[in-house]
Amino acid sequence: MAPQSRAHHLLLVVCGVFAVLSLVLVPLTLPLGWDETVYASRFSPYAPTTPFSAPRTRGVPFLIAPVATWSDSVVLLRVWLTLLATAALYLGFRPWLRFLGRPSGAAVAAALYGGLWFVLFYASAAMPNHYTAMGAVGAVGLFLRSRQSPVTCAGVAGGLALATLMRPNDGVALGVPLLATALLVPAWRGWSRVLAVLGGLAAGALPWIVEAYVRFGGVRERLTEASEVQGDLRPLLSVVHHLTVMDGPLLCRPCDSDTVRPLSAEWWFLLPLLVAVGLWSARSGSRGVGGPRREARQGPQGRPPQPSSAVLPGCLLAAAVALSAALPYLVLVPYAAPRFLAPTHALLAPAAALGVLALVDVARASRRPRIGLVALGLALAGHLAVQLPLAHSNAGIQAGARGDWARVAEVLHEHGVGGESRTSTSRDSRTGRDSHTGRDFRAGGGPEAEHTLPASSAATPRSFPSPTSPAAPPAAAAPHAAPPRSSCAKRNRRPGPAHGPATACPAPTHQGGSSTYARERPHHTSKRTLSGTPRPFCGLDVTTVPPAPSGNSELLRDSQPPTPASQPAYQAHEFV
Incomplete structure (x- = not known):
């Protein structure tokens, strides 16, 4: 078998292993998260519709439409998304088979990116970041080709359109350095590249602009509202926050009480080292410091390999685009999530792959090649030993936290919250039915039935027992309900007199006969709470509750006893 064919097959094998690992580590039965529910509720099987805030885009609903339009099965949806994520991984790194000179570099790059825990976790999730990353890495790989055929230009435009459709802010951050390169750098200057970049950005941003x-x-009004929803974007420095979330949670908001765990953040230390070695090996003009490899003498599919003089500038351009994609999250966004930097990790993966291959060449050329190869293999195995358990443990945490929503709904129903209306916590994410009464939300009023209280319920406000009241001890509030998991208890608890001053939630906004919480701006806790007063959490997943009694903005208190402060608190849902 020719080297180029082996390299192509190796990339296919890596993509297959990625799909299998994702299915093994993240169960297909994992309930939909809040963000996923928002996207899926655009379609009738997942009705009623939930609020679609300014930062959200129509890219994810477009991805899940082939399944979500006719089926309410979470398992089927996750199988479909896993297939899409695997295909995107292949299409994103395939253009790099021709550019890196060493065809196996593309497979190694895909393995480095696909082996990260949050990439594996989101492979079956209805979330946009993986597709943004694959659109970016594929577009840059095609952009770097010396000959820009119509098919290549269409690929560049398609990759940027996909990235922009999923996340317009990321699309702009990716397109600006590519556009500047196409206008200013002689080696890549040309109107074909300029038009491809502009066309991709325009096609991806058009739905967002029309909806704005x-x-x-x-557009200005939507950007202003999106900034408010995301906590008022402003100049800041959140590099440390992104280091803290490398072992979870899925969203850290705020991250001030969190700490960096060096072992979990090992990729942040390994990635710069591999990129630096890869750039050095590209600069040397060889495929690794041990000399040109045999596989580099012929490019994939019989074409000449990319000239070695173009590999270094190409990897530097990819690194510049990666930095451009990461910069807004590092200096503007006041919170962190590991998935935010997925495009950055993907764009740095080709250079890191060259670094891995260069280290392999060094080990082979040494006097004791076995020792060097074993040491390198142990280092990569240690990297996977950190990443794979993180994917599985975070999946377990999310399964427990999302299961807490049903228990919260049960407590709310026992307290009479909602009456004939329904709360979003009690809706089964697969069927659109109340998880406790079995009644269909869509019956008797359509999607609005979840958000509107009958006049009789609105006219008679209910009072709710306080967990600190002697007449209604916490255990008596819901004696039949199982205590929620520690993550839910700590996440949703408002401290009483024994745990610090009580903190009131923001007053609900009244719409007609119902009171609707501002769902899009929850106050999150970090994954670990320092000893002392726990942080309040006012972003309970309750869409509709009866009007508050006069002078009382705290409609619900957690009726369960507090958990020890030493136990970690994780977020049950994410944010845009």
Whole structure:
């Protein structure tokens, strides 16, 4: 078998292993998270619709439409998304088979990126970041080709359109350095590249712009509202926050009480080293410091390999685009999530792959090649030993936290919250039915039935027992309910007199006869709470509750006893 064919087959094998690992580590039965529910509720099997805030885009609903339009099965949806994520991984790194000179470099790059725990976790999730990353890495790989055929230009435009459709801010951050390169750098200057970049950005941003004028009154108004929803974007430095989330949670907001765990953040230390070695090996003009490899003498599919003089500038351009994609999250966004930097990790993976291959060449050329190869293999195995358990443990945490929503709904129903209306916590993510009464939300009023209270319920406000009241001890509030998991208890608890001053939630906004919480701006805790007063959490997953009694903005208190402060608290849902 020719080297180029082996390299192509190796990339296919890596993509297959990625799919299998994702299915093994993250169960297909994992309930939909809040963000996933928002996207899936655009379709009738997952009705009623949930609020679609300004930062969200229509890219994910487009991805899940082939399944979500006719089936409410979470398992089927996750199988479909796993297939899509695997295909995206292949299409994203395939252009690099021709550019890196060493065809196996593309497979190694895909393995480095696909082996990260959050990439594996989100492979079956209805979330946009993996597709943004694959659109970016594929577009850059095609952009770097010396000959820009119509098919290549269409690929560049398609990759940027996908990235922009999923996350317009990421698309702009990716497109600006590519556009500047196509205009200013002689080696890549050309109108074909300029038009491809502009066309991809325009095609991906068009739905977002149209919706901005239809729903928000204009682009500026939508950007302003999106900034408010995300905690007021402003100049800051959140590099440390992104280090802390490398072992979870899925969203850290705020991250001030969190700490960096060096072992879990090992990829942040390993990645710069591999990228530096890869750039050095590209600069040397060889495929690794041990001399040109035999596999590099012929490019994939019989074409000449990419000239060695173009590999270093290409990897530097990919690194510049990666930095451009990461910069807004590092200096503007006041919270962190590991998935935010997925495009950055993907764009740095080709250079890191060259670094891995260069280290292999060094080990082979040494006097004791076995020792060097074993040491390198142990280092990579240690990296996987950190990443794979993180994917599985975070999946377990999310399964427990999302299961807590049903228990919260049960407590709310026992307290009479909602009456004939329904709360979003009690809706089964697979069927659109109340998880306790079995009643269909869509019956008797359509999607609005979840958000509107009958006049009789609105006219008679209910009072709710306080967990600190002697007449209604915490255990008596819901004696039949199992205590929630520690993550839920710590996440949702408002401290009483024994745990510090009580903190009131923001007053609900009244719409007609119901009171609707501002769902899009929850106050999150970090994954670990320092000893002392626990942080309050006011972002309970409750869409509709009866109007608050006069002078009382705290409609619900957690009726369960507090958990020890030493136990970690994780987020049950994520944010845009």
